[in-house]
Amino acid sequence: MMRLVSLLAGALALALAAPAAAEKLKPDIAEHRPIELKNILAGKAKIDPAKAYIFIRSPRNRTNGVFLKTPSAEELANYEAKWREELADAREDYPGQLRRWELEAQSGRKRGPKPVEPTEESFAIAPIDLRMIVAFGPQFVFDKTEGPDKSFSYLIEVEPGEYTYLGPIFYLPGTQIFGTCYCMGSVRFEARAGVITSLGDFLSLDWADRAALAQSTIERKLLPDRPARATDWSLPASLAQYPGAPAQLRAAGKRDNVLSVLVGRIPPVPGVLAYERDVPIDLVGLAEAEAEARARAAAVSEVSAMAEEAPAEAVGAPIPAPAP
Secondary structure: HHHHHHHHHHHHHHHOOOOOHHHHOOOOOOOOOEEEEHHOOOOOOOOOOOEEEEEEEEOOOOOOOOEOOOOHHHHHHHHHHHHHHHHHHHHHHHHHHHHHHHHHHOOOOOOOOOOOOOOOOOOOOOOHHHHHHEOOOOOOOOEEEEOOOOEEEEEEEEEEEEEEEEOOOEOOOOOEEEEEEEOOOEEEEEOOOOOOEOOOOHHHHHOHHHHHOOOOOOOOOOOOOOOOOOOOOOOOHHHHHOEEEEEOOOOEOOOOOOOEEEOOOOEEEOOEEEEEEOEEEEHHHHHHHHHHHHHHHHHHHHHHHHHHHHHHHHHHHHOOOOOO
């Protein structure tokens, strides 16, 4: 939340400095599109070095899910401009709404609640998360393999930035939304320009054994009793010619259930995400903080050792003879 407040403050400063530019700095939604191998081979699609790419492999079956892009300063500025535009419209409509309500009261007709004057403190529009949705699957498969290792893969072209996995959600605007929101804990990662960031088969959760899966659901009777299997982060040979890297996962905290689906959380991810009851723990952040603390302690110890050696050297030094 503090991070979002800081970003909003930066975006507001940008909007005030250049209000005309803030009206339409970029599209209002996180731009993305699926890429299919057949279209690359036919020359209808290409890997753009200015864009970022997310690769997903699903063993056995098709899959689907939703990522949320962390809004940039420009996107926050657009959202701020839209909020102010709609606030101005609401303020303009308020006197008429109030007058109609008063006339209904005078006539004795049934009336609704008294209109509330919109203010900066009370007025809200749809959350910015709804603009940051990046959905994939089950259609528009990048490629599929047959046989015992049957799998379906997806490649999504996105804007460079940070993405949080919201969960296995089927999202198609204008239709009913199904799935589970990992609102109580998930993972995030950076998608860099010109790089295919691979999630491999991580989203299939085969890396989680029954005990780990049990920490992410209350429905435990049907959980598979199987050993955990290491995630395959590799890219297929068809993408080997392009820069690629495994996703560097970090813990993502709680967030609002903006899609109004079932609420859940991803299982604890070894070395990345743990839970203390209902609190997500950023294991990578803790490890970084501990390493930084050790480095500071070592630096302080070295300075203290140098300070202790300095007086001893001074005591042993010859005393200069007095001037004649």
